[in-house]
Amino acid sequence: MNIIEVQLPGGEPVVVEWNPKYPLTAKWDRRLREAAGKDEAAVAFTWDDAFLRRTRGLRLDPFRLAWPRPHPLLLAQVDCRGRCAIAKSVLQGLHQEGRIASATDTAGALRILADRMPDRIRQVPEILRLTWAEGSPAYRRTGAAPTPSRTATRISVVINYRDRPDLMQECIRGLMRQALRSELEVLLIDNQSTAESVAAVRAACKSLKGRASVRHFTYAEPFNKSAQDNLGAREASGEVIVFLNNDAEMLDVGCLQTISDWALEPDALAAGPRVLGDGDRLVSNGVFIRRAVGGATPLIRENEAKPLQETIRLSAGVSFCCAAVAKATFERIGPFDEQVFKSQYNDADFWLRGLRLGFSNIYVGSVSCRHEPGQSEARTKEKTAALLVRFCERHVDLADYADIDLDVVKLKAIPEFAERGPRWLMQGARLWRKGRARLVDARRLGVSLVRGVAPST
Incomplete structure (x- = not known):
């Protein structure tokens, strides 16, 4: 896990725990600064995920996982490192209070902020984290399931x-x-x-x-x-x-x-x-x-x-x-x-x-x-x-x-990611989609010529 500090326009740095297994979209730091410039009151930023799903045959299509609005119940069960940025001063304050294990525990801080001040958490729709597949370990529950406070009699x-x-x-x-x-x-x-x-x-x-x-x-x-x-x-x-x-x-x-x-x-x-x-x-x-x-x-x-x-x-x-x-x-x-x-x-x-x-x-x-x-x-x-x-x-x-619960929406285009590996994979998916489209056009053209009619455009 890499710790990255991003200097925001107002002078307050934010901390991102970045996992190389789950890269972010290209120019994510610029998008983060732009979002912070529009809302100086925000102390935390979150973003959604992208993954690939096989839809027909070998075709891979990109999808956005729109996360639910931040809530302590869910955030206590999942690892949100890599999909949030927290103000450095907030992290230091929570660490001094003994509320988080370290001054870089962004996931723990997000959980606390979702309970204390949810109105100061902002979504950045221009940033996506690539989790590769909807069955990714990033979506599994971490630890034992929470228990309710009462028992029905x-x-x-x-x-x-x-x-x-x-x-x-x-x-x-x-x-x-x-x-x-x-x-x-x-x-x-x-x-x-x-x-x-x-x-x-x-x-x-x-x-x-x-x-x-x-x-x-x-x-x-x-x-x-x-x-x-x-x-x-x-x-x-x-x-x-x-x-x-x-x-x-x-x-x-x-x-x-x-x-x-x-x-x-x-x-x-x-x-x-x-x-x-x-x-x-x-x-x-x-x-x-x-x-x-x-x-x-x-x-x-x-x-x-x-x-x-x-x-x-x-x-x-x-x-x-x-x-x-x-x-x-x-x-x-x-x-x-x-x-x-x-x-x-x-x-x-x-x-x-x-x-x-x-x-x-x-x-x-x-x-x-x-x-x-x-x-x-x-x-x-x-x-x-x-x-x-x-x-x-x-x-x-x-x-x-x-936005109470998650939603999965098909993306119109495959996002660009900063890291080389995802770029190669995405490029391959783009070529597959383009090649398949050309094959379909060729088949339509052949059928049109056999029937003696002009192909549609």
Whole structure:
């Protein structure tokens, strides 16, 4: 790790711990000085990452990893050396206080500043750190996962179902493997299942005898997940309510207890685990919100990007295929919308109402559940798009929460890096992209000539 001091226009030097394994974009020191010149109050600067992802065949495309806004919870779990610059006087002061191990511990200082004075941390979008791949060690959690400050004493799990007792058996199997320090209550909401299916579900629940109290309810109206979840929430006796899809299976033995405990943290809205699909495909690594570009609709979506998936951090939302909410918090936010968002976006509507009141969602990447979307409900692109429009019309302030969690965006061009190795690799990627484009043009030209028409330009 190299220690570099950069003299800023105001005379105050900043310190960068630079890792040669993860080079910075060309002229990064100039960009840092320019950013400091525009904001003399800033005492810390951060920037995003770039990596290459194979998209089709051997093609490598560049992507930007937009980091979440600095928060102590996440910064305590990752090594941010090389993606921040801290004022030298601040480092010396924190070192004298005994808050950081050395006067060059930029990562430790950033964590403290994110708690003490987050308004004096500035993002420098013109600088990028090259981490090479989204599976880079730079995104792994360092050390043990943080633990919540409270333990839930009674947990109520709400599960909706219509037929498919096979799915319910897997769901219950996940509950059976849980190691709990809490009392457990399971509330099953049947929605127009056949008598045979109800009997099969009741038989499967017998395995929970002695481990949980099981209560059965019937919702006889057409499918309305919001109404069914609200019914379960009203009847729940636990201090924490866990909304669990009947096609979701908790994998880690501590999944249920861990997310329930995190749901009791001060100002916690909902807590949810990492979600894996078939073949351990990453389905949900938190939720990101992307601002509208060029008149398009803002985007809110579960994050399928790999970086930071093992961490515990704030997120714009968590997947409600498996999510814990303190009952007191649920009652304060209010029930799910049974009229407009009967299923899709009912959780997102709940998140936004909570975020607006100052609550925070917590993504708990230290535990996992399995859920393959689309097994329990049929969806169409047209219906989903229409609901997103209505959602954005209701939540016009959606973009205000766009930097709570990470986002991965494709770059239009491959950045220039100062070091020779990255320059060679990037040049190779550029040549590959250019050569592939020429090959496609040649194929189009050949097809056009065979057909006897002029090629398009």
